[in-house]
Amino acid sequence: MASKPAPDATRRSEKSRRAIYAAALSLVAEAGYPKTTVEGIAARAGVGKQTIYRWWSSKADVLLEAFLDLAEQTARPAGHDGAGHDGAGHETAGIPDTGDLAADLKAVLRATVDELLDPRFDAPARALAAEGVVDERLGRVFVARLLEPQLQLYVARLRSARDAGQIRRDVDPRIALELFVSPLAQRWLQHTGPITYDYTDTLVDYALYGLAPR
Amino acid sequence: MASKPAPDATRRSEKSRRAIYAAALSLVAEAGYPKTTVEGIAARAGVGKQTIYRWWSSKADVLLEAFLDLAEQTARPAGHDGAGHDGAGHETAGIPDTGDLAADLKAVLRATVDELLDPRFDAPARALAAEGVVDERLGRVFVARLLEPQLQLYVARLRSARDAGQIRRDVDPRIALELFVSPLAQRWLQHTGPITYDYTDTLVDYALYGLAPR
Numbered sequence: 547m548a549s550k551p552a553p554d555a556t557r558r559s560e561k562s563r564r565a566i567y568a569a570a571l572s573l574v575a576e577a578g579y580p581k582t583t584v585e586g587i588a589a590r591a592g593v594g595k596q597t598i599y600r601w602w603s604s605k606a607d608v609l610l611e612a613f614l615d616l617a618e619q620t621a622r623p624a625g626h627d628g629a630g631h632d633g634a635g636h637e638t639a640g641i642p643d644t645g646d647l648a649a650d651l652k653a654v655l656r657a658t659v660d661e662l663l664d665p666r667f668d669a670p671a672r673a674l675a676a677e678g679v680v681d682e683r684l685g686r687v688f689v690a691r692l693l694e695p696q697l698q699l700y701v702a703r704l705r706s707a708r709d710a711g712q713i714r715r716d717v718d719p720r721i722a723l724e725l726f727v728s729p730l731a732q733r734w735l736q737h738t739g740p741i742t743y744d745y746t747d748t749l750v751d752y753a754l755y756g757l758a759p760r
Numbered sequence: 761m762a763s764k765p766a767p768d769a770t771r772r773s774e775k776s777r778r779a780i781y782a783a784a785l786s787l788v789a790e791a792g793y794p795k796t797t798v799e800g801i802a803a804r805a806g807v808g809k810q811t812i813y814r815w816w817s818s819k820a821d822v823l824l825e826a827f828l829d830l831a832e833q834t835a836r837p838a839g840h841d842g843a844g845h846d847g848a849g850h851e852t853a854g855i856p857d858t859g860d861l862a863a864d865l866k867a868v869l870r871a872t873v874d875e876l877l878d879p880r881f882d883a884p885a886r887a888l889a890a891e892g893v894v895d896e897r898l899g900r901v902f903v904a905r906l907l908e909p910q911l912q913l914y915v916a917r918l919r920s921a922r923d924a925g926q927i928r929r930d931v932d933p934r935i936a937l938e939l940f941v942s943p944l945a946q947r948w949l950q951h952t953g954p955i956t957y958d959y960t961d962t963l964v965d966y967a968l969y970g971l972a973p974r
Contacts, residue, residue, distance in 0.1 A: 578894070672893050672894050673894060675893050675950070676890040676891070676893040676894045677890070678950060678951070679886050679889050679890040679893065679949050679950070680792065680886050680887060680890045682951055685950060685951045686951050689950055689951060689952055693950070693952065694952070697952075704971075711973065712972060712973075713971050713972060713973075714971060714972070714973050717966065717971050718962070720953075721943075721959070721962055721963070721966065722966060722971050724942075724943035724946065724947075724963070725939045725943065725963070725966055725967060725971070727946075728938075728942040728943040728945070728946040728947075729935075729938035729939065729942040729943075731942070731946045731950070732938065732941075732942040732945045732946055732949075733938075733942075735889075735893050735946075735949060735950075736889070736892060736893070736899060736903055736907070736945070736949075737892070737896055737899045737900050737903060738903055738907065738908070738911075739934075745935070748932070748935055749935070749938070749939070752931065752935065752936060752939055752967070752970075753939060753966070753967070753970065753971055754970055754971050754972045755970045755972055756966075756967065756968055756969045756970025756971075756972075756974075757918075757927050757928060757931050757936050757939070757967055757968050757970075758926060758927060758928070758968045758969055758970075759925065759926075759927075759928050760970075760974055
């Protein structure tokens, strides 16, 4: 009995797509962004260059989708389902809203700690982040596609908390989220201190209740 | 009347030292850290390679001192005197303590905004920061020598505020400072948002008084 052609083609495409993502991530981790090429990705993935250009227009495009896919892969086992992507860059859901803002923020930040410490994520993400520091145009593209959609989930959760009277009415959620997100980002980017659950829990408590006595 | 030899030699050394710093900073900004060499710095500064090796043991050493010197140069006109260095890496003074913690922190952060937006600082500092993201050993050396001494000035100011009853007793100053320092650092490193005085003023207010209603 002949198998139907469509599912086989889909499986073949899916297998190639996975091989291309893996090749792109390992190459950028080893060689850095400037030395990563579409030719190099194709060779490592065992596909023709044209296979890549059929689906993506540049190495930046391949890497963007590889990272969106990786975030989905690494987030899942960490129980990070709430702040994930569907692999095509669309947000799947927001940060959980149990009514306990501190607990919800701590849970998501603990999942982010797991992701940052995951070796599958660390090396390629560092290579890309380093390039974004010196190449503003590339940095802005990656932030807009990879980072800002995640930050907007915090914005939505903080707005909901504001509506519930748990956040002051005059607080700008887009700035407020930086009080607990940016310290973790800086420790990861610049090696300025250890990254632990205790640390991110503390950031949430300090941000919500402030440093000054109440 | 013959001039005394010692001051002349000092002036000559000082002039070479300045030329070497300027060459190191412009080279790293243009070529990036990996492609910057002691030979290249010497050629651009118009000195022999041995002149550099007489004073420094590596390109990392030259760059460290060039940045300490640059921080002093760019900080001065911005009225940043409080959190400067003496050019040899020693702290000269702490953050001003007028008794008004919010005002003191806002003043220092506004001076940091000026420094980050200064084109003399921006390109070489980005080249070095980018390398620190992917080269942990180098990143840690530069953080320990350039960044951490500045952060310790915030620690001292927050301790003094804690003694004055303006900061809660259970607050760890080394973590607390990250609530207003790290957001600025992340916006600068990753281009995640505009860098303005209004922004850093807001960070200080949010950090001190918290996001939750009082």
